[in-house]
Amino acid sequence: MIIKKYVVKKPFKDFLPEPGDFGVKNEKFDKLKHGEFLVKTEYISTDPYLRSFANKRAVPYDQFGFQVGTVIESLNPKYPVNMTVVSHSGWRDYAVLNGRPDDIFGIKPYDPQIGKLPLSLALGALGMPGITAYLGFSEICRPRAGDVVCVSSAAGTVGSIVGQIAKMKGCIVIGFAGSQEKVQFLRDELGFDHAFNYKEVKDIKAAILSVVNGIDCYFDNVGGELSAGIMQCMKRIGRVAVCGSISTYGNATDQKMPTVPNNVKVQSFSFTQWDWEQQKAAIDQLKQWVQIGSIQTKEFVVQGFDQLPAAFIAMLRGDMMGKVVVKI
Template structure:
């Protein structure tokens, strides 16, 4: 069996290009004890992947040059040397950007294709959904009647944050790019309002939509939008720092918040989150979120790009705002 792979060839400056990857075809390795051969069906495309390409200290080791690019995946077990996994099982794990993977069973999780389409385990029932669930509920600590604002609201994490906040009885305002995305948030997902950062004055719109201020801000973008929201926070507000997609491809220093003294004035709290910190409780979160989906309270949407060879261009869709919902690469020859 032959295996197509994308290896990290060089560390990008600014947006990654196809030149940053080595596209190779290798033989599939033989299995050792407690290993699986997995046919990868879907690959998760996430903003965090851009950070994993950088050298330097972070919450996770950078992808090494010459290594298969790290990515979340779902697929089917073709062979197993572990009694706990059988041929035909579907599994989730970080198997990387390749068609097949021979991996240790450590870190691999069985998924139930009868509960949801398998690609959903890369979105609402996967890392983005877990990020939204724990980041909002355990760090944002929303209370019924409060106002929650989320940036990157039409993305994989933002769509779930807003819907969970509505489930918890909050007023929800999303910030997204483009009229179509904003309409989707309000008309399809039930947000109370949406701000198009491409055409609206964010501070002015926040004052109109959140006249009493912002209690919880879930930040996926950083930069100027974070600065604008900080001017509108209420006393004891909670700002959840999930990501800063507006800054990931900078060729200059990351822009920090100039309005951070608003935290002092309002006795507010800003806290970063990393989804892996909650791994022990993923099962509980998946069960609750699957229940919300079954009840029609939580909607899921995957933006699927087909074709393994399209990986470099598909990844860039995240940074150009071209996806609505969870961006996933469907692996086909």
């Protein structure tokens, strides 16, 4: 059989890649070796880190990324036929795996045990983004009831989960997003106390201080000028979890870097700093919250393997709300 996969054949010149930067190649597959198993891809994830990690990679390279699928053939007893598997095996319609950790995150293929929930959630709220939100917020921000929590890129998968967990913890939550539609989503559907469109707010500090007297916890997904303004509002003994810096992923040189106030803890992190048992516990807790409706999930599902580059570019541009996945 022939396996189709995407490769990045040209470096991304700007923040937004171009469709022509990607190409599809065919990979011949004959038969499994001992210990291998074949997964038919069901959904592929688009995530901002794919842009960040591309900055220093030599082309051409296989486009990496998370996907979830079903085992259709196996010579590995730990991964039987019909098992659902999440892996970091990239943009391909079939994946030949052996159960070993991937080269980037060191994650072994695993059964997400999604139950009756939509399988696509294994790439979002019940996958890497959910783990990132839960552990990054809980372990670094250490929220307390009454804390003022600010979240950038708050309508995205990670940010929206952080904000909802903060509300469950009894916090006052402020979100920044890139459109009025997203602002209304944060306020009306997710219950954020305050939300702002950063594209329309001229003075970030003034906007924040018009509704609260300072910020205890900031979950940073964007970096750049927005974070610089938010940092000016941090209270003494504030905590900042630096999850991402999407505003700088295109190697921009004109970004204003945040000035860290005195007595504020700032810590960058990756979900991989926690072991699998902690990650699994995070997924289990998030699953319980999703099942009982304490956490709402929003997805935008794009249909078709050939739509992967367009979906990725649209996600980076901020065209959709919530988790963007491609149904294969």
